Amino acid sequence: MPILRLHDCPARPWKNGLGRTRELAVEPPAAGMDDFLWRVSVAEVDSAAPFSAFAGVDRTIVLLEGAGFAMALDDGRTHALTEPFAPFGFPGEARVTVALAGGATRDFNLMVRRGRVRGRVAIWRRADDVRVLAETVLLYCARGRLELDDDVLQPGDAWLRSATIPAHSHLAPGGVVLAVNVSPVG
Structure with a gap:
């Protein structure tokens, strides 16, 4: 059975270079940031860096560890990602800024190509x-x-x-x- 271990996945820069993520899986295998069908990763958020933009992608984020952060989306919505294991969905092209609620956090991310999956x-x-x-x-x-x-x-x-x-x-x-x-x- 294919088991992946997060500690075996190398930390890589976010698409915008302002944070780090560990990619667990991507479809198709070896797809890049602009051509995946779906992608799952675990990100480390330790500063108030804005999220990377992913046009045409729907995102779901889930707080795993830490106090979380407040998200401000460019459509005027805000969301407090402070409750562990409570999924929140938003469009990947949204400009998202964050304000940490405490120290560093770790979150789970699912990204899917809108219109295809x-x-x-x-x-x-x-x-x-x-x-x-x-x-x-x-x-x-x-x-x-x-x-x-x-x-x-x-x-x-x-x-x-x-x-x-x-x-x-x-x-x-x-x-x-x-x-x-x-x-x-x-």
Whole structure:
């Protein structure tokens, strides 16, 4: 089963060069910032740097660690990304500035190419939340542990979909998993 470990993913600069991210998965494999269909990464936000712009992309962000930050979007909306594991969606072309609520944070990001695919991040907190769907492309263990067949995901580990869906899955008490579902439009 394809297991990814966040610590094995190199930290790379954001598209705008003002922060760092670790890419967990991208479709198609080896796609760049301008030609991916979908992309999943974990970013480290340690300053009030503006987000990179991604035209034609829908983004979902989820606070993983830290006090979070306030987001100000150029359409006048604001959002306090201060509650862990509460997904927030916004258009990738939006100019977004941030004000840290405390120190550095770590957040999970799903980006999907608008008009081609739809994406959603489901949060699993209980054993009965666990449902690997046909459109599930990645599972990210944020807390605790997730058993998938003979493999165990610890915090920072991700399962990347291959041809086989796990026959057995179990989320340990206190665990939190982010399930990324991507489906074609139309």
